[in-house]
Amino acid sequence: MFKALILEKQDDRTVASIQLIDEARLAASADGGDVLVRVDFSTLNYKDGLAITGKAPVVRTWPMVPGIDFAGVVESSSHPDYKPGDKVVMNGWGAGETHWGGLAQKARVPADHLIALPANITTRQAMAVGTAGYTAMLCVQALEKHGIGTNDGDVLVTGANGGVGSFAVAILAKRGYRVIASTGRPEEAARLRELGAADIVERATLSEPGKPLQKERWAAAVDCVGSHTLANVCASLRYGGAVAACGLAQGMDFPATVAPFI
Structure with a gap:
């Protein structure tokens, strides 16, 4: 189980709440994601603000975890390019719009959405x-x-x-x-x-x-x-x-x- 900010549609309103999510539910929403990442940091972007407040039709599928970027550490991977312990960063690719994004403690994404962080850059610096x-x-x-x-x-x-x-x-x-x-x-x-x-x-x-x-x-x-x-x-x-x-x-x-x- 992990915590995530969940956006739900209720009577044409966007309702945001922090919920405990089972990893199995994360896998079901991942759309082919083969890498599980423990999210260390994300940033709050303008598009995230629009999604959370419902001021613009950013979210395409419901429910949704917003957050168009994150940096973290790989927990598990079925892709040869990544192994547990690798530091990675993700930006865009429809995160927070068509599939679950970075405002959560964990994220599952396709490997080609990730970029490996150089050893001298921390996940905090990446999201700074x-x-x-x-x-x-x-x-x-x-x-x-x-x-x-x-x-x-x-x-x-x-x-x-x-x-x-x-x-x-x-x-x-x-x-x-x-x-x-x-x-x-x-x-x-x-x-x-x-x-x-x-x-x-x-x-x-x-x-x-x-x-x-x-x-x-x-x-x-x-x-x-x-x-x-x-x-x-x-x-x-x-x-x-x-x-x-x-x-x-x-x-x-x-x-x-x-x-x-x-």
Whole structure:
């Protein structure tokens, strides 16, 4: 038996409770999972919050254990790539949506959903980075893949005080980029500068409807916000620039024109 946060559907409402779960029930929900992991740590992500509160249709099957990531130690495995005692991390793959996720003391998942942790990284450190750090690094790699160099100009990070934004600021600065952080919390400016931001932009300058084409300003951007913010970022991007868009904190809409792209 182990403890898990269980989401159930009751009268069109999402009800969350901590329950004792039998491992046999975990196996039945695992959808071919061949590795049983003792979960040490998970993180609470925006998508998890939506699932737990029922604010968005994240959960596809019921009941559900939320948690889109976890790090832990293999307890048992029928797959040759993993053996008991191995440290592993899991992110995504529909966890907390279509099959049980990481907000539990144990998880059973297919081996190809796991990544072995290097010996010098603890499970705590892996989840301190978590999905936010993972996403931020994917964004930075995408910009680099598109040829954005450290001498090309300022790189904007929107939603810079959030999880992904904070990591993006730190990673970009560490790699030598001049980072401009956009935030609606000016009281956090000192923290953002400690992470490596060269300057701070007030969120309101980007979050309102703007012109389809604006003065070229950004060599690249990591956008965690969406909506009017992303539209304004595209409208003020330098020729040949790129945006890694990964969030929708302001909204799912994209009220832009094709003008910046042509």
